[in-house]
Amino acid sequence: MFVELAVPATLAGEGRAAVQAARPALARRLLAATPPYLYLLPALACLVLWTYKPLVEAVQLSFYDWNLLPTSPMTYVGLDKYRQVFTQAGLRHAAVNTVIYIVCLLPFSVVLPTAVALVTRRLGGRSRDVYRALVFTPILVAPVAAAAVWRWLLDPTGLSNQALGWFGLAPHNWLREESTALPAILAITAWSMCGFAVLVVSAGLTGISADYGEAAAIDGATGWQILRWVTLPLLRSTLLFLVLMTVLLSGQWTFPLLDSLTQGGPAESSTNVYYLLWELGFRNFDSGLASAAGIVFFVVFGLIAAGLVALADRFSFHDN
Incomplete structure (x- = not known):
C-alpha cells in the first residue's frame, strides 16, 4: 500500500x-x-x-649516482647509497662524534645556564642586567670572527700556550692534534651558546609566579626545597626546550667552527655528521651518498625530536 x-x-x-x-x-x-x-x-x-x-x-x-655536474647523467642505483651509509666507517665515526658533541654540550646548554640564571635572578637592579649582558655577549660575535680569535688564542705561540709556560708546561697545538681538536671545538661552542641558554632560562624564570615560592616558604620549606620541588618542576618545559635545541642544533653550531679551524681533522677526529654531509656533497661530489646519509640522519633526529616533544607534553607544567 x-x-x-x-x-x-x-x-x-x-x-x-x-x-x-x-x-x-x-x-x-x-x-x-x-x-x-x-x-x-x-x-x-x-x-x-x-x-x-x-x-x-x-x-x-638518494637513489641516484650523480656528481652534481649538469652535463653528467644521473645513474639509478636503488638502495646502494643507503647500504653505503651503514657500512662506511667515516659515517659511523662522524655519528659517534655527533653524539659526543651533544652529550658534552648539554651541561653547558642546560645545567650551567640554569645555575647562572638562578644566581643572577637574586641580583637586583642594574647589576642583574649587566651580568646577563656579559654572559649573552659571545653569541653576538659572528662564528667566523670568533674562530679567528680562538685560532690566535690556541696557536702554539698564542696566549693559551704562553699561560701554560707560566706554569712550566710545554706548548700544545690544540687544533692540530687528535686528542684535543674535538675538546677545543666543544669549548668554543659552549662559550658561544651558553649566553643564549641563560637568556632562555631567565625568560622561563620570569614566567614563574613568585607566589608559589612565597607560599612554600610560609609552609616552612627551605630554599633548596623551593628550588627542588617548586622552581625546577615549573621550569621543566624550558629545560626540555633547551635539550631539544641542543640535540637538533649542536651540529649546526659547531659547523662554522669546524670549517674555519679544523676542517673536521686531524684524521676526522673532530668532524660531525653535518660537516661530513657537506664534504660528501660539495667536496667529493657524491650527491647520492650525501642525500642518503642526510635522509637517514633526518629520520633519526626526527624520532628523537618527537620523543622529546612527547616528554615535554607529558611532564611539563605550565603556569597559567
Whole structure:
C-alpha cells in the first residue's frame, strides 16, 4: 500500500529559496575566513620552497649516482647509497662524534645556564642586567670572527700556550692534534651558546609566579626545597626546550667552527655528521651518498625530536 503525499508548490519554492540563500551565506563565510590564510601564504610558500622541495629532491637524489655536474647523467642505483651509509666507517665515526658533541654540550646548554640564571635572578637592579649582558655577549660575535680569535688564542705561540709556560708546561697545538681538536671545538661552542641558554632560562624564570615560592616558604620549606620541588618542576618545559635545541642544533653550531679551524681533522677526529654531509656533497661530489646519509640522519633526529616533544607534553607544567 503506497500513499502519495503532495507537496505544495509554495513549500517547494520556499525550500529552493532557502538553499539559494544559504549558498551566498556560505560563500561570505569562506571569504571572511580567507584573509588570515593570505597572511600566512608567503611564509608557507617559503617553507615549501626552501624546506619541503629540497627534502623531496634529496629523497630523489638518494637513489641516484650523480656528481652534481649538469652535463653528467644521473645513474639509478636503488638502495646502494643507503647500504653505503651503514657500512662506511667515516659515517659511523662522524655519528659517534655527533653524539659526543651533544652529550658534552648539554651541561653547558642546560645545567650551567640554569645555575647562572638562578644566581643572577637574586641580583637586583642594574647589576642583574649587566651580568646577563656579559654572559649573552659571545653569541653576538659572528662564528667566523670568533674562530679567528680562538685560532690566535690556541696557536702554539698564542696566549693559551704562553699561560701554560707560566706554569712550566710545554706548548700544545690544540687544533692540530687528535686528542684535543674535538675538546677545543666543544669549548668554543659552549662559550658561544651558553649566553643564549641563560637568556632562555631567565625568560622561563620570569614566567614563574613568585607566589608559589612565597607560599612554600610560609609552609616552612627551605630554599633548596623551593628550588627542588617548586622552581625546577615549573621550569621543566624550558629545560626540555633547551635539550631539544641542543640535540637538533649542536651540529649546526659547531659547523662554522669546524670549517674555519679544523676542517673536521686531524684524521676526522673532530668532524660531525653535518660537516661530513657537506664534504660528501660539495667536496667529493657524491650527491647520492650525501642525500642518503642526510635522509637517514633526518629520520633519526626526527624520532628523537618527537620523543622529546612527547616528554615535554607529558611532564611539563605550565603556569597559567
